[in-house]
Amino acid sequence: MESHAVEMARPMASRGAKILLIEDDVEACDEIGEDLRGRGYAVDVAGTGTAGLTAARSGVFDLLIVDRMLPELDGLAVIEILRREQSRVPVLVLSALGAVDDRIVGLKSGGDDYLTKPFALGELAARIEALLRRPVETRSTVLRIGPLSLDLIERKAKRDGRTIELLPREFKLLEYLMRRPDQVVTRDMLLEDVWHYRFLPQTNLVDVHVGKLRRKIDAPGETPLLRGVRGAGFILVSGTGESVPGAQNIKS
């Protein structure tokens, strides 16, 4: 799949979003914090569960990143307390525990997403964006992104009037991408959300599927809309220009 155009598309983060990172490993904090600031977020750090809980209660954060193993008060307890206090802030759980059960426990206690260490920073960023931007919900039965349109009733896709023949799986994949325009989606996100599989494929399954869809969407000579993002995943851009606008651009 390396032969496909891989562009350094780095969409702008949800502008100025404030993130609280509750993590006791100082080095990990520095790395994550630095990366997220580089992506345009404002990041505050808390080193213990109690400090994190106090900071989170101020209510100024748009998103929490919570490590499971924390001194004083463990991560899941922090989330449970916040949820009991009716806080609806999105929470991303980080953990070194990767078993299926651990993940279920993490999500049950009130986390919105769960990421197992070690993870790629691109994966973290993509998931943060996914939590900050809710997928596009539209009353219209047709999704439109740039030259692309997807008729949810007729199950038909078009690009500038050219009909694109899609298999059912490809249709689902395109719908998922079109509800998240200009947002990086990772291979793991696609595997979990589109295919609902939670296993480790031994092949670059997702790349092959996305590649197939890309060849249908982006005919030779057309501006590529579905692009690869190195070290992260894929992005469906809404503009046809080379620049990737951060604002959502949906005409519905």
Added chain:
Amino acid sequence: MLGQSVRAPDILRTPAFRIAGISVAILLIGILLLFAFIYWETAIYETGEMDRFLERQIGAMAQSDPVNLVNSVTQRQPTSGTAYAALFDAARQPVAGNLASFPASLAIDGRAHAASIGVDRQVRAAAAILPDGRILVIARDVSELSQLQQVVLRALVLGVFPALALALAAGALLSWRAVRRVRTVQRAVARILDGNLSERLPTRGTVDDFDRLALAVNRMLDEIVRLLDEIKGVGDNIAHDLRTPLTRMRARLERGRESARSQEALEEAVGNAIGALDQSLGIITALLRITELEDGRRRAAFREVELSRIVRDVAELYEPIAEAARVTLAMQARQPCVIQGDRELLFEAVANVVDNAIKFAPPDSTVEIAVIDGEAGSIVRVVDHGPGIPPDQREAVLKRFYRGDKSRHMPGSGLGLGIVNAIVNLHHFRIAIGDAAPGCVFDLICAPISEERSTVK
């Protein structure tokens, strides 16, 4: 304690000796009862019979004619050395018969009593007064009886005590042998604990309890050795499989630092290094996954699942991958087929098998996927026409980290079939690998094998 000779107190404490002791006691009681019977039969019963005879006899004689009586007393005389009859006058002086004197202290009441005649002759005797005042005495010798009693007593002494001694000796011998075998086993165990894992408990080739126990322990030791070897193999493999990407990564980073002339070149070096790192992390993740599966707790979450549906989903998911590899996926799953299992895990298992088949299938060939009815139950069969797996390697491919020489260059953690095997074991299913000439037939036999067989395996 180990290595010492067997000591007497140890023998006395063994169960075998205790059993021997109990047997001896029972034997003793039996013998005593037997002798009591013999004694009663001879001394009591026979004496009683004789007494009744004497009493009847003396009663009859006392009423007979006095003249005849003298005759019969006199006639009796030579008939038997054991029979005595005599008449005494009122002064207890002998009148007729074969008794020289009236037996001392014999009561004259017509009943039989023990008495002695002469120096030491033991008799049973009865005396009665006749109407004319004379006294009639008759007696029978009992020395035969007392001799018989003595024979019996001698037999008791000569027979019982050697028997007892023999029983105790047998008990002691058995105990000694038992203790000696326990000692041998203890010494063998001590050597095993010292780290000599090739050591086995000695057996005699018989089918006694000791041998069966020893054989069971030996089988357990074989299994432990096998597991240890496997762990060691896994350790070696982890080291090898992690070292390969890590070495590559190190080389790339070093070269990037030394010789990258541009930003792009440096970025490429770092990118490649991250790729190698991801591969290493993938191996660790897959290993943890296998460990998680081997835990067995997931069995609680088994539901009814539709096998054909799972297989169709896998085929759909892998269709583009096959297409990219110029391989045709042929799918054959007719009627619904419901089994007990974990849907996600079975999907993962079938997906890994199909993944593997596509990887090894040559371009322009077909990978066939089918759900068929086997003898034992439903079978998911995946057939490719790649190089196949030699019969001697078919078991090895299911182990963690195994990679055929032909697959060293293939991407992947090398743990795909290891995960399949873990999932299959969790379900108590079975895998059979065959030859498609050329190629490989991979069967997932989805019928739970019995608990016993799966543990013996």
